Amino acid sequence: MSLPTALKSAFFAALLGTAALTPLAGAQADEQYFPLQSYRVGPYAAGGTGFFGGFIDYLNLVNTRDGGVNGVKLTWDECETQYEVERGVECYKRQKSKPGVAAWNPLSVGIAYAMIDDVGRDKAPLITVNHGRTDSTDGRVFKYVFPLLLNPYSETSGIVNYIAAKEGGLEKLKGKKLAVLHHGSPYGKETIPVYQLLAEKYGFSVEQIEVPHPGNEQQSQWLSIRRSKPDYVVLRGWGVMNPVALKTAQKVGFPVDHIIGNVWSNSEEDVIPAGEAAKGYTAITTQASGAEYPVLQEIVKTVYGANKGNLDDKKRIGSVYHNLGIVNGILNVEAVRIAQAKFGKRALTGDEVRWGFEHLKLDAARVEALGAKGLFHSINVSVANHEGEGRVTFQQWDGGKWKVVSDWIAPDWALLRPIIEKSSLAYAAEHGITVRDPAAEEASN
Amino acid sequence: MDWPFFTEVLVGGLLSGVMYSLVAIGFVLIYKTSGVLNFAQGAMLLFAALTFVSLTERGLPFWAALLLTLAAMVAIGATIERTVLRPLVNQPPITLFMATLGVSYVIEGAAQLLWGTQVHGLDLGIDDRPLEISGVLISIFDLFAAAVAGAMVAALTLFFRYTRIGLGFRAVADDQLAALAVGLSLDRIWTSVWTAAGVVALVAGLLWGARLGVQFSLSLVVLKALPVLVLGGFDSIAGAIVGGLIVGAVEKLAEVYIGPFFGGGIEGWIAYVAALGFLLIRPAGLFGAKLVERV
Numbered sequence: 001m002s003l004p005t006a007l008k009s010a011f012f013a014a015l016l017g018t019a020a021l022t023p024l025a026g027a028q029a030d031e032q033y034f035p036l037q038s039y040r041v042g043p044y045a046a047g048g049t050g051f052f053g054g055f056i057d058y059l060n061l062v063n064t065r066d067g068g069v070n071g072v073k074l075t076w077d078e079c080e081t082q083y084e085v086e087r088g089v090e091c092y093k094r095q096k097s098k099p100g101v102a103a104w105n106p107l108s109v110g111i112a113y114a115m116i117d118d119v120g121r122d123k124a125p126l127i128t129v130n131h132g133r134t135d136s137t138d139g140r141v142f143k144y145v146f147p148l149l150l151n152p153y154s155e156t157s158g159i160v161n162y163i164a165a166k167e168g169g170l171e172k173l174k175g176k177k178l179a180v181l182h183h184g185s186p187y188g189k190e191t192i193p194v195y196q197l198l199a200e201k202y203g204f205s206v207e208q209i210e211v212p213h214p215g216n217e218q219q220s221q222w223l224s225i226r227r228s229k230p231d232y233v234v235l236r237g238w239g240v241m242n243p244v245a246l247k248t249a250q251k252v253g254f255p256v257d258h259i260i261g262n263v264w265s266n267s268e269e270d271v272i273p274a275g276e277a278a279k280g281y282t283a284i285t286t287q288a289s290g291a292e293y294p295v296l297q298e299i300v301k302t303v304y305g306a307n308k309g310n311l312d313d314k315k316r317i318g319s320v321y322h323n324l325g326i327v328n329g330i331l332n333v334e335a336v337r338i339a340q341a342k343f344g345k346r347a348l349t350g351d352e353v354r355w356g357f358e359h360l361k362l363d364a365a366r367v368e369a370l371g372a373k374g375l376f377h378s379i380n381v382s383v384a385n386h387e388g389e390g391r392v393t394f395q396q397w398d399g400g401k402w403k404v405v406s407d408w409i410a411p412d413w414a415l416l417r418p419i420i421e422k423s424s425l426a427y428a429a430e431h432g433i434t435v436r437d438p439a440a441e442e443a444s445n
Numbered sequence: 446m447d448w449p450f451f452t453e454v455l456v457g458g459l460l461s462g463v464m465y466s467l468v469a470i471g472f473v474l475i476y477k478t479s480g481v482l483n484f485a486q487g488a489m490l491l492f493a494a495l496t497f498v499s500l501t502e503r504g505l506p507f508w509a510a511l512l513l514t515l516a517a518m519v520a521i522g523a524t525i526e527r528t529v530l531r532p533l534v535n536q537p538p539i540t541l542f543m544a545t546l547g548v549s550y551v552i553e554g555a556a557q558l559l560w561g562t563q564v565h566g567l568d569l570g571i572d573d574r575p576l577e578i579s580g581v582l583i584s585i586f587d588l589f590a591a592a593v594a595g596a597m598v599a600a601l602t603l604f605f606r607y608t609r610i611g612l613g614f615r616a617v618a619d620d621q622l623a624a625l626a627v628g629l630s631l632d633r634i635w636t637s638v639w640t641a642a643g644v645v646a647l648v649a650g651l652l653w654g655a656r657l658g659v660q661f662s663l664s665l666v667v668l669k670a671l672p673v674l675v676l677g678g679f680d681s682i683a684g685a686i687v688g689g690l691i692v693g694a695v696e697k698l699a700e701v702y703i704g705p706f707f708g709g710g711i712e713g714w715i716a717y718v719a720a721l722g723f724l725l726i727r728p729a730g731l732f733g734a735k736l737v738e739r740v
Contacts (some may be wrong), residue, residue, distance in 0.1 A: 017656060043661040064733035140668045184710040212713025217669070219457045220700035220712060226582075227450055242562075243633040247656065253575050273658015275566045277573065313563070429646050 008231050010438020028186050032069065032336055034059065034076040035095035037106040042082035043239065046269045047321050047388050051107050052078065053310035055332075060303045060310070061295075062333055065376050069336050070345040075100075085110040089118075096122055100347040103127050103332055103357070104147075104304035109187050112145075119144045122348025125335075125357050127327045130155075130286055134190065138424035139358060139386040140436040146357050148331055149286045149379060150389030152187075153420065155263055156194040157411035158392040160202070161285055163232055163260065165406070174203035179230040181221060181245060183238045184212040187264075191236065197419070215241025222248040235261045243278070250277035257282065260394075267320040269396045279399040284392050286319030287327045287376045289402045291318030295326065319401065327376050334370075342445075376407045385437035389413060450537075453581045455695050460587035462693020463594045463657070467649040468670040469677070469685035470597070471642045474508035477618045480538060481530065484545040487667030489646035493518050494654035494663055497647070498567050499560040511647075517641030521552070523690045526639040531632065553664055564660040569651065590652045594686070596716040597648055601682060604614045610637050618680065672720035678733020687731055 036055070039048035059074045068074055077098075079091030087109030092104070096118075103125040106112055112128045116136075119126040126145050128136070134151045136142035150158075163178070164170040178239050180195055182188035188359070192208055199206040207228055209221050215237060222245075225233060233254065242265045249259060261270065261283030268289075271278035291300065296318055303309050316322055339348050340354025348356075360381040367373055377391035391408035429434050471486040496517050500510035529544050571589045575582035605611035613634050616624040625631060653666050669692075677688025700712040721731070 017477075023588055040562065041557055043665075045557060045661065046564050049562055148667060184713065207711075210708065210709045210710030214665055216657050216662065216666065217461060217696070217712065219461055220697040220704070221501060221709075223450070223454055223457060223697075224701055227447075240660060240665075243658045245654070247573060251573055251575055251586075269564045272565050273566045273660060275568055312561075316563075 033100040033314040036078045037085045037091045038078045044083040050321025051325040054322040056310040056327025079346045125354040136424035137387040141428045146386045154414045156413035177230040178203040180208045180234045182236040218248045222252045226252045237265045243273035246274035295373040458694040458697030462689040463591045465669045466689030469673040471645040481541045485549035487664035488549040488648040491664040492649035493647040500567045522639035522643030543581030567654040672716040675720035681732035684732030
């Protein structure tokens with residue numbers, strides 16, 4: 001569907017409160033259905049069109065090239081949320097009645113939080129790739145929630161490890177000064193305790209500065225940064241906050257190559273509006289950008305070649321959000337494939353797909369076989385670990401495109417796990433959840 | 446006390462305040478003549494910036510894109526007045542406010558339908574590198590924006606003081622019934638005012654777009670204008686300027702010097718606290734006309 005058509009559908013759907021029209025609406029017995037709570041209008045539409053476009057492009061590739069997963073066609077429909085929680089919940093209520101729901105992928109912290117209890121009751125997995133509750137990494141407590149590839153604590157550890165590598169090792173962090181400029185929201189504040197923990201462990205000091213939502217004024221924050229002269233600034237932003245941060249940094253004379261962006265400050269949408277001020281800016285990512293990977297080439301040839309591509313502007317193929325959508329598509333499809341190997345080559349229930357996600361293991365060889373070598377590293381999900389030990393890399397904006405500037409880096413999972421478990425067990429106690437025993441479950445499988 | 450740093454924060458705040466004033470002036474123009482708080486001003490600003498940048502990206506020269514956008518803004522302003530506000534004349538203020546709220550959503554949706562959802566950079570050719578004056582860094586772009594705001598206020602002053610339509614505007618602002626009685630056309634004046642608000646939205650949209658990037662959240666800058674209006678008065682252009690300067694300075698000084706005691710991030714609401722405090726002392730704002738009603 002072309003962008004104007006998709007936009008018009010989404011716009012009128014938003015007006016009428018109905019699901020946007022898509023090529024494959026509804027699901028039959030031999031079809032696996034992906035309900036998409038997408039956002040193609042509203043303030044976050046740029047990210048939504050990229051991510052959901054990539055996701056749909058991959059599902060289309062699997063259908064067109066392979067005839068689905070082992071003969072089971074993949075279907076989806078979109079319900080416009082405009083990134084609003086109440087609309088997302090309304091979409092959930094409407095879409096869950098359709099048969100063959102595989103997994104939910106709202107790409108919204110707020111909507112995901114609002115769905116946690118519901119997906120537990122309805123027994124369908126909720127995927128929060130690169131975001132969501134950090135403690136939902138503990139699958140013993142959050143059975144149906146999967147913050148795949150990267151949770152906020154791992155992201156923090158990955159950023160600190162990257163800075164350490166730049167400085168010549170973790171021991172060189174001693175005495176350094178970091179400033180974290182974070183969005184004034186629960187998302188922005190989530191990493192405050194982890195930065196404190198890592199600062200104490202490695203001997204650097206950290207100043208955490210809040211930017212009120214939406215972040216379109218940052219003069220005072222950057223003047224404070226200029227006064228305190230940190231060695232690095234970590235940008236934990238969202239939306240308009242990111243380009244404004246880069247522009248204001250330039251305005252107060254802070255060097256852009258000493259600003260490190262987090263995973264929601266790493267897209268083209270974050271740097272293009274900042275113009276020259278963004279040149280040299282570095283940000284973390286779980287998936288490289290660019291269209292040179294075999295899976296993207298296949299999408300270009302098979303999907304866009306047949307005029308089934310979801311992005312209207314082909315220049316966006318291989319952009320950060322588009323590639324995240326493709327990687328998310330790979331993870332969803334492979335979870336279905338793995339679950340089919342156990343439960344049979346048919347449309348699965350949400351609970352069966354959840355089992356597939358809990359056994360989602362894609363090593364370097366499998367990633368290469370999927371045509372995604374270099375696009376992302378690997379994943380190793382288990383009952384206890386719903387994040388799956390994703391690796392991160394860092395990319396630098398050269399004014400026209402992102403360029404990878406690091407190897408794949410592993411966060412310090414061992415250090416983070418006890419904090420995650422402390423939080424998840426408290427959640428279990430508060431909500432009366434029985435903590436699962438992974439060993440016993442694996443034995444019974 | 447680190448006085449150079451204090452000066453830097455203060456000057457930065459004042460210059461930021463000028464940017465808020467640019468948005469507030471659009472509100473004042475319409476409120477002064479028709480008593481309508483035009484919530485669609487932010488959406489008009491977004492539409493202007495998005496139209497301009499989309500036209501330049503399609504290869505139109507700067508001035509051609511500017512003229513076409515200007516024409517589009519004039520058309521939008523006149524259309525809103527003709528199709529929404531005029532049929533609702535004599536309705537309660539809350540009805541008119543809700544109508545502009547609806548218009549705001551329609552413009553935002555139309556902007557995305559027409560030009561797409563992508564974010565854009567907008568380069569006006571003004572370098573945003575800092576200028577150092579006696580150890581104090583001042584943004585060249587902010588100085589440029591202040592000069593544009595000054596020029597716009599001067600142009601509006603000349604327009605309202607020396608042109609026939611401008612004098613009519615002042616007459617309507619003073620007393621609508623008296624203006625009608627002497628033969629002034631309210632419809633024509635309201636259309637002109639909405640047109641002028643469209644032009645102000647274009648200027649503000651270009652400057653804010655160059656600073657933030659042209660994206661959907663540009664329409665949120667109206668939130669910065671509201672405390673300015675409360676402080677300066679809803680019907681005074683001078684009030685919008687002075688209110689903007691006060692809000693800008695208060696926000697920045699409070700964030701730097703008081704913010705750390707509250708964990709930071711206070712500038713989003715401190716301006717509203719100041720505005721509320723002011724409202725209690727002077728309900729009409731600094732320069733707003735006091736409402737006297739015969740009962």
